[in-house]
Amino acid sequence: MLSYIARRVLLALPTLMLVALAVFFLIRLIPGDPAVVMLGEGADKAAVAALHRELGLDRPLPAQFLTWIAHVLRGDLGQSISTGEPVAGLILQRFRLTAMVVLAAVSLATLIAIAAGMVAAWRRDTSIDLAVVGASTLVLAIPSFWLALVLLLVFGLKLGWLPFVGYVPFAEDAVQAALFLVLPILTLTITESGVLTRMMRSSAIEVMRLEYVTHARAKGLSETTVLRRHVFPNAFAPTLTLVGLTLGHLLGGIAVIETVFTLPGLGRLMVESILARDYPVVQGCLLFTACVYIAVNLVVDLCYPLFDPRVAAA
Amino acid sequence: MPRLKPNAAIGAALVGLLLATILLGFVWTPYDPIAIDLDHPLAAPSAAHWFGADEFGRDVLSRAMLGARISAAIAAGVVAAAVSVGLMLGLVAGFVGGWLDRALMIVNDTVLAFPGILLALALMAVLGPSYGSLILALGVAYLPSIVRVVRAAVLSLREREFVEASRVAGDSGLYTMLRHVLPNALPPVVVLATSLFGWAILSESALSFLGVGVPPPAPTWGNMLSSARPYMERASWLSIAPGLCIALTLLGVNLLGDALRDWLDPRDDG
Numbered sequence: 001m002l003s004y005i006a007r008r009v010l011l012a013l014p015t016l017m018l019v020a021l022a023v024f025f026l027i028r029l030i031p032g033d034p035a036v037v038m039l040g041e042g043a044d045k046a047a048v049a050a051l052h053r054e055l056g057l058d059r060p061l062p063a064q065f066l067t068w069i070a071h072v073l074r075g076d077l078g079q080s081i082s083t084g085e086p087v088a089g090l091i092l093q094r095f096r097l098t099a100m101v102v103l104a105a106v107s108l109a110t111l112i113a114i115a116a117g118m119v120a121a122w123r124r125d126t127s128i129d130l131a132v133v134g135a136s137t138l139v140l141a142i143p144s145f146w147l148a149l150v151l152l153l154v155f156g157l158k159l160g161w162l163p164f165v166g167y168v169p170f171a172e173d174a175v176q177a178a179l180f181l182v183l184p185i186l187t188l189t190i191t192e193s194g195v196l197t198r199m200m201r202s203s204a205i206e207v208m209r210l211e212y213v214t215h216a217r218a219k220g221l222s223e224t225t226v227l228r229r230h231v232f233p234n235a236f237a238p239t240l241t242l243v244g245l246t247l248g249h250l251l252g253g254i255a256v257i258e259t260v261f262t263l264p265g266l267g268r269l270m271v272e273s274i275l276a277r278d279y280p281v282v283q284g285c286l287l288f289t290a291c292v293y294i295a296v297n298l299v300v301d302l303c304y305p306l307f308d309p310r311v312a313a314a
Numbered sequence: 315m316p317r318l319k320p321n322a323a324i325g326a327a328l329v330g331l332l333l334a335t336i337l338l339g340f341v342w343t344p345y346d347p348i349a350i351d352l353d354h355p356l357a358a359p360s361a362a363h364w365f366g367a368d369e370f371g372r373d374v375l376s377r378a379m380l381g382a383r384i385s386a387a388i389a390a391g392v393v394a395a396a397v398s399v400g401l402m403l404g405l406v407a408g409f410v411g412g413w414l415d416r417a418l419m420i421v422n423d424t425v426l427a428f429p430g431i432l433l434a435l436a437l438m439a440v441l442g443p444s445y446g447s448l449i450l451a452l453g454v455a456y457l458p459s460i461v462r463v464v465r466a467a468v469l470s471l472r473e474r475e476f477v478e479a480s481r482v483a484g485d486s487g488l489y490t491m492l493r494h495v496l497p498n499a500l501p502p503v504v505v506l507a508t509s510l511f512g513w514a515i516l517s518e519s520a521l522s523f524l525g526v527g528v529p530p531p532a533p534t535w536g537n538m539l540s541s542a543r544p545y546m547e548r549a550s551w552l553s554i555a556p557g558l559c560i561a562l563t564l565l566g567v568n569l570l571g572d573a574l575r576d577w578l579d580p581r582d583d584g
Contacts, residue, residue: 018424051558137321142563143516145523146539146557153550178565252429256520256558260543270432271524274439286436 001307008301012294015255020072024065026280026286033057040082054078072116077284082276087284091266095288096254097167098258098265101181102250105188110243112193117200118227118237121208132197139194146257148187152260155183165262184261188254192246199242203235237304244300248293328566336383345373347380348531356549357497368538369545376581377533378555382563384534388448389397389514395453396460397507403457404464407497409472409491419465422458430455431515431517452517456510463506466500499580507572512564519560535560 007203018299051057068126071078077087120132156164163179166193170177209233217223217232255267262268266285273281344364345351351371359366365374409420425433434451441447472476473494480490515535521527522536530537535556540553 010430014420015423015427018420019427022424022428137568138565139569141561143519143557143560143564145520146560147541147555148551149543149546149553153546153553157547157550216554238445249431250428252432252435253520255431255435256523259524270435271526274435274526277439279439282436283440286432289429289432295326295426 004305005302008298012298016291018293019070020287021065021289023290024068027059027283028061037279040178044311072287077287078280080273080281082273087280090269090281091284091288092195093270094264094266097263098251098254098267101184101188101257101263102247102254104181105145105185105249106192106243106247108185108189109193109196109246110239112189113196113200113239114236115198116234117195118204118232119237120201121204121231122196122223122227124205129201131200136194136201139190140198141182142191142193144187144253145260148257148260149189151183153186165260167261167263180261180263183262184257187257188250192250196239196242196246200235200239203238204231206234207231228273240300240303244297247296251289251292319573319576320568325569325571325573326560326567329570331567332337332563334387335379336386339379343373343376343379345376347376347533348372356545356552366425366549366551368541368552374538374552376537378535378559381533381535381538381556382559384445384528384532385515385518385536388445388452388518388528388534391445391449392452392456392518393507393511393516395449395461396456396504396510399453400457401464401496401499401503404461405468405491405496407461408465408468409487409495415465422461422563426458426462427455428455430513431520433488434517434521435524435526438521443526443529443582445528447519448518452514453523453534455517456513459493460510463502464499467502468495469548471495471498491562505571505575505578508516508574512518512567512571515560515563519556526564570582 015039029128035048035057036043038232039047056067059067065230075088077091079085080087080090083090116132116136123129152164155162162182166175166179213226213230216226223230251268254265255271257263258265258268259271266289270282270285270289273279273285343358348374351367354363354367354371355369357367357371363373363375367373368377403418403422407415415502419427426435434455437451437454438447441451460543476489480494481487485493518527519534519536522534525540525541527536528534530541537551538556542549542556545552551559
């Protein structure tokens with residue numbers, strides 16, 4: 001088990017290194033002088049020269065990269081050009097909200113997917129199954145930001161049950177803050193449950209066809225025990241992988257949701273900094289998100305042995 | 315000949331509807347999609363404007379029709395770019411193997427380490443908004459998944475008898491690759507390309523919604539939704555047509571993709 005963990009962690013290191021390299025070079029892809037692009041065409045010469053020194057643009061590329069990576073490893077992602085705030089602090093502050101919304105939505109979506117997927121597989125080809133498959137196919141086709149707009153329209157405007165747009169930090173008013181998060185979490189729960197349900201259903205169907213399930217039934221075990229003890233643990237791995245991927249891709253996809261609900265999260269920060277051409281923040285967000293993505297997938301990999309001990313032994 | 319399942323029929327009908335709308339848009343739209351009519355801003359749906367008019371009095375239906383063409387063209391461009399480059403890289407990686415394969419896969423995994431839409435966002439920030447950069451940004455974001463699928467198919471094909479036979483018969487590696495490996499690696503790619511078309515429509519509208527995709531006044535479903543947002547209280551109908559267009563297109567493409575997968579890979583998995 002320990003060697004499995006060590007192997008997985010070691011495998012992630014080269015990817016992290018290359019991700020850092022890619023993020024570093026991204027800013028060099030901008031046509032023209034990055035300093036001028038960041039400060040705007042009419043910026044004065046002294047400011048451009050100062051930024052050049054700060055970004056180390058006057059030195060050869062390998063030296064620039066080493067300086068940058070040394071800073072990154074110490075947790076220094078530079079300063080925001082528009083506000084002067086340290087990028088690392090900005091990201092961590094915004095990330096808390098994003099992480100809360102994403103984790104809540106994905107957990108709920110996973111629970112829904114497990115329940116709906118297992119029931120649909122168990123009652124395959126009945127009207128329940130048809131309803132589950134139909135609903136998840138429909139949900140899969142609905143763009144999250146459109147669903148967000150429609151939910152806002154219904155619950156925020158027409159019914160007036162929930163606050164329209166905006167956000168209050170938890171520290172100020174926890175109840176209000178929670179109310180502001182209901183619709184974003186609901187939106188993502190709905191849109192993400194579709195693909196997870198389909199995956200859970202199809203892997204449960206595959207497992208139910210195996211002989212040991214027939215055997216378990218023949219032993220006279222109750223249907224619930226068969227599903228819970230024999231089908232679910234062996235059918236869950238593909239869904240778990242997908243949960244990991246979903247968590248990761250939502251770190252990007254959340255940008256549109258945070259825009260609709262005007263939530264000050266990480267996705268919104270990324271979009272704002274792109275529109276403001278605040279490249280140190282863009283760079284920081286990208287690097288941070290990629291690291292979280294790699295970390296999440298690592299954690300998912302490490303979870304497999306909990307469901308299937310054969311993975312660690314292999 | 316397999317029986318046409320109802321969901322495949324619905325999928326085909328929806329995709330057909332999209333194509334018909336695009337073709338019709340070339341010869342006729344109810345109004346000029348970008349003509350401003352300041353006498354009727356935010357007009358409610360009526361016989362004159364079926365889906366209403368936007369803040370500049372532009373007809374929503376006409377704009378959605380033109381938007382269909384732009385969104386579909388960009389998505390088709392993304393699919394064409396990602397599939398052609400992905401086929402090439404996947405074939406070479408899987409067939410040649412060795413250090414070249416390892417190097418390609420390392421780069422591939424690095425790109426995969428970024429959430430697709432975020433990578434596209436960042437690339438758009440660097441490239442600036444244009445159709446070309448949208449296709450490039452989304453193409454790069456989706457390329458790694460194609461490369462992986464092609465490579466996996468090639469790796470399993472490489473061990474098959476007919477490929478071995480071609481090699482033993484003295485065919486050149488290139489000939490074997492193009493004549494025997496490539497055609498057999500296509501089915502999974504066709505299925506993935508179908509889904510990719512749907513994802514590209516969705517991602518393009520998300521990027522346009524965020525204001526880093528297709529710049530106005532050219533309409534896409536995404537930027538129509540984006541400009542509808544401030545008028546939600548007064549003109550909620552503005553977000554109906556573009557949202558429905560995206561949802562119906564995705565539904566059609568997904569159903570067709572499922573049907574295609576069942577047909578090409580008739581494993582009974584529900």
